[in-house]
Amino acid sequence: MHSVGVTLANANATLERFAWLGDRLAAAIWRRDIVEDETAYDRPGHHTLSCYLDGGYRTERQKLPGQYGAPARLCALPGDHESRWWVRGHMHFMHLYFLPEHFTRRAVQELDREPRELTLADRTYFEDAHIAALCRALAAQPWDAPDARLRANETAHEILSLLLRSQSVRRADAPVKGGLAPAVRRRLRDYIEAHLADAITLGDLSDVACLSEFHLSRMFRASFGMPPHAWVAARRADLARALLRTTTLPLDAIAERAGYADASHFGHRFRAAVGASPLAYRRALRCDFSASTTAATFGEDWRAEG
Secondary structure: OOHHHHHHHOOOOEEEEEEEEEOOEEEEEEEEEEEEEEEEEEOOOOEEEEEEEEEOOOOEEOOOOOOOOOOOOEEEEOOOOEEEEEEEEEEEEEEEEEOHHHHHOOHHHHHOOOHHHEEEOOEEEEOOHHHHHHHHHHHHOOOOOHHHHHHHHHHHHHHHHHHHHHHEEEOOOOOOOOOOOHHHHHHHHHHHHHOOOOOOOHHHHHHHHOOOHHHHHHHHHHHHOOOHHHHHHHHHHHHHHHHHHHOOOOHHHHHHHOOOOOHHHHHHHHHHHHOOOHHHHHHHOOOOOOHHHHHHHHHHHHHHHO
């Protein structure tokens, strides 16, 4: 999860800040001041989103001569990519490191696509005002205290959601066999969303799909990227996070809506999934906190200064 960071550390780059943000997401801020040097990345195994905070005006990718970096420009570097760069002058940039499954797990929910179909596009110096504003907001946030890491984690997930929508491409080696038909996948997705408050069994899902439990388990994993029980658990955690962030409902009411047995069961499962108790999460992400609002405010200030 840190191959790109190791490459930069060995290339006379200065690491200003680094943090694990939870969920095996990581962020780093780097600075380089160099006359000229070559930097190479060779299939790092993890995806990287790079956002220039300052400088980069004379840095270019070797296969794209004449295209240079600049503040708020972005680079998407998939885990299997190879690239060579000429680095010149001053650069100050933030990296968000994430795994392929961080990127594609939300494909079913947000794009109505199978995770195995998609990967991150290899893009150099593209512009996206919303993603750039969120990246700059993430760079401006503290990362050290537990509450700060929770807020940074939320911002990182919002960035990945936007990145999936704008910078996903079909995998060249995507499997063409196995898995559920799109209509069956949608029925299962919608059924789970409508019944998160209920006890959902494998038998219920097999009835919805009109498949045996054995075949459903195998094909569900292919189409959703995880087994049925793990998908349901993840969606319950997502719903609980949203309710904690956007409502003032008591914990027992949230537990009921998200399908947990009681507040104690909710607290145990939520801590295991998120790394913090529901109360700690709510304190860090109060109803008036919104990563998008933070980013918009930051972006307005930045544009006003410009």
